[in-house]
Amino acid sequence: MRRRPWAAGLVVFLGLVLSGGGYAAATNVVQAETGSPAQVEEGRKLFLANCASCHGTNGEGAIGGPSLIGVGAASVDFQVGTGRMPGQGSGPQLRAKPVQFTQEQISAMAAYVASLAPGPAIPDEEYLRGDGDATHGGELFRINCAMCHNAVGAGGALTEGKFAPALGGVTPKHTYEAMVTGPQNMPVFNDANLTPEDKKDIITYLKYIEDNDSVAGFELGSIGPVAEGLFTWIFGLGFIIAITVWLGAKSN
Amino acid sequence: MSDIEKSYSPGLATDIEKPIANPGIEPHRIRMTDKSEKHARTAEKQIAVMFGVSVVGAIIAIWGFFAFPIVDGDLAATRNNSLWMGLGMALSMFGIGFGAVHWAKTLMPDNEVSEMRHQARSSDETRAQALEIVKLADGESGFSRRKLIRRSMYGALAFFPIPAIIIFGDLGPVVGDTLKHTMWKPGTRLTKDPTGIPIKASDVTIGSVFHVIPEGLSEMEEHKLEEKAKAAVLLVRVNPSDLNEDPAKADWSYQGIVAYSKICTHVGCPVALYEQHTHHLLCPCHQSTFDLANHCEVVFGPASRPLPQLPIAVDAEGYLIAQSDFLEPVGPSFWDIRK
Structure with a gap:
């Protein structure tokens, strides 16, 4: 095959554009996260013993598990900290289950995975206190989150057995980490999309609705019009029918 | 003709010679309260209890009003106030109603009367x-x-x-061609909902979902919701190797960033349940599922058309812009959609 003279130039040009673009795309999610060498080494041992069979001995991914290079400490802290990892069984979606490691061990594994390549870091405490603007957080939640997680975070169904979990009882740290890393089928909400302040406001909103009773009384699981309609049909109409029968019956 | 056919005559199936006999009125049954004074006494007490319950209900309503004062800005306080007043007043009304009906059924005269029907024609x-x-x-x-x-x-x-x-x-506006056009024009920047902040291509990392409105929509004073209902867009970046693009539309995306109308082609709900790994977009109303990696074709549910794609590009400053309006109407199909 004869090479055209400008082909080499084009390849170099494309390579430069792509690597530059890739760098630009990566920079806005990268935060510095460095553990002490001892912590990283401790994390590497735990990783080899508990994670490497699926994720590869260097976190490069293997059959059954994706690569962990560049997923960041936040991803490890979320996945292991909510018990989703180490994964158990196969199915449409891995579920939260009792956590199998201490926070110290989780932090060590997070530090090890963060040392492989830069990625989203564990969020600062200042964004997790829930002292932001709940109204703004509520608006952002309804635009970005409510279609899957329900307007008050009660969760909802996705396709083919997958589901968006209920958000009640999830710690602010895990909520933040889920937004920034996009676990399983959840999309990523990086800091350009929802700034750390926006995420703080969303966490404030979730905390507010968790701490305050529903102003409308019975929530019926907050799962929407089907549950509410069923309740009204069975109890409301049932009551009316019972009264009608009693009105029409003769006294004995 | 067979014997069976001969034995039936066509026409009315009713035998007007032998009409169904008038069943008359059921025999009168004497109530227990008419038979024994003891039962009448019991019924009297029951009615009094029901009226008494009504008084209790009224007192509960008054108590609720004072025990849960409405505090400005505290919605939960309003809820408790309304709840107890409502329950009390309902109990009060039902008490009177049940008492009155029970009184009429057990103690008031039990005569059964039949009234004859008269001719409607005047003399x-x-x-x-x-x-x-x-x-x-x-x-x-x-x-x-x-x-x-x-x-x-x-x-x-x-x-x-x-x-x-x-x-x-002349009632109502003339629809004209408004169903076929949205706010998107060549060069309109893609901005974040609700802030209207423009989006750079480098902001959209793989797996990201942005809820997008056209530049200028967030500042609109009039018809904002009408325009938003047509122009809302979902912006997603997928690994370019996962995208199965139509060669004719290959330049509608930018390095794996694709923009699709958020308005379901079934009945217009916002389709925004995006699954990062399957690239499925699910509509929460009727479970129509669109495959984003495959031109948003319908893979499940009642929608009949793929979601329209918004052709996008990047301007000199790196911001995402629309190449043009949608090239087909967004949202539910209508009868002259292809015209």
Whole structure:
């Protein structure tokens, strides 16, 4: 095959554009996260013993598990900290289950995975206190989150057995980490999309609705019009029918 | 003709010679309260208890009003106030109602009465009188005699409703081609909902979902929601190798960033449940599922068309812009959609 003279130039040009673009795309999610060498080494041992069979001995991914290079400490802290990892069984979606490691061990594994390549870091405490603007957080939640997680975070169904979990009882740290890393089928909400302040406001909103009773009384699981309609049909109409029968019956 | 066919005559299946007998009124059953004074006494007490419950309900309502004062800005306080007042007043009303009905059923006279049905036609005498009045009025007004007045009046009555018909015909806006166009124009920047901050291509990392409105929408004063309902867009970046793009539309995306209308082609719900790994977009209303990696074709559910794609590009400053409006109508199909 004869090479055209400008082909080499084009390849170099494309390579430069792509690597530059890739760098630009990566920079806005990268935060510095460095553990002490001892912590990283401790994390590497735990990783080899508990994670490497699926994720590869260097976190490069293997059959059954994706690569962990560049997923960041936040991803490890979320996945292991909510018990989703180490994964158990196969199915449409891995579920939260009792956590199998201490926070110290989780932090060590997070530090090890963060040392492989830069990625989203564990969020600062200042964004997790829930002292932001709940109204703004509520608006952002309804635009970005409510279609899957329900307007008050009660969760909802996705396709083919997958589901968006209920958000009640999830710690602010895990909520933040889920937004920034996009676990399983959840999309990523990086800091350009929802700034750390926006995420703080969303966490404030979730905390507010968790701490305050529903102003409308019975929530019926907050799962929407089907549950509410069923309740009204069975109890409301049932009551009316019972009264009608009693009105029409003769006294004995 | 067989014997069976001969034995039936066509026509009515009812035998009018032998109508169903009138079952009459059920035999009267004497109530226990009529038979024994003891039962009547019990019923009396029951009614009094029901009226007593009504008083308790009224007291609960008053208590609720004072025990849960409405605090400005505290919605939960309003809820408790309304809840206890409502329950109390309902109990109060039901108490009176149940008491009154129970009283009528157990203690008031229990006579059964049947009323005969009368003919609806008036007597000949009344009919003749009515005719007399009409003739008298006709004679005195000259309605039959004065043809000019009668006919001009018919004309006036016929023309009178025409303005109303014309006004009704003009109700509501003329739809025109508004169903086929949105706010997107060549060069319109893609901005974040609700802030209107423009989005750079480098902001959209793989797996990201942005809820997008056209530049300028967030500052609109009038018709904002109408425009948003047509122009809302979901912006997603997928690994370019996962995208199965139509060669004719290959330049509609930018390095794996694709923009699709967020309005379901079934009945117009916002489709925004994006699954990062399957690239499925699910509509929460009727479970229509679109495959984002495959031109948003329908893979499940009642939607009949793929979601329209918004052709995007990047401007000199790196911001995402629309190449043009959608090239097909967004949202539910309508009867002349292809025109």
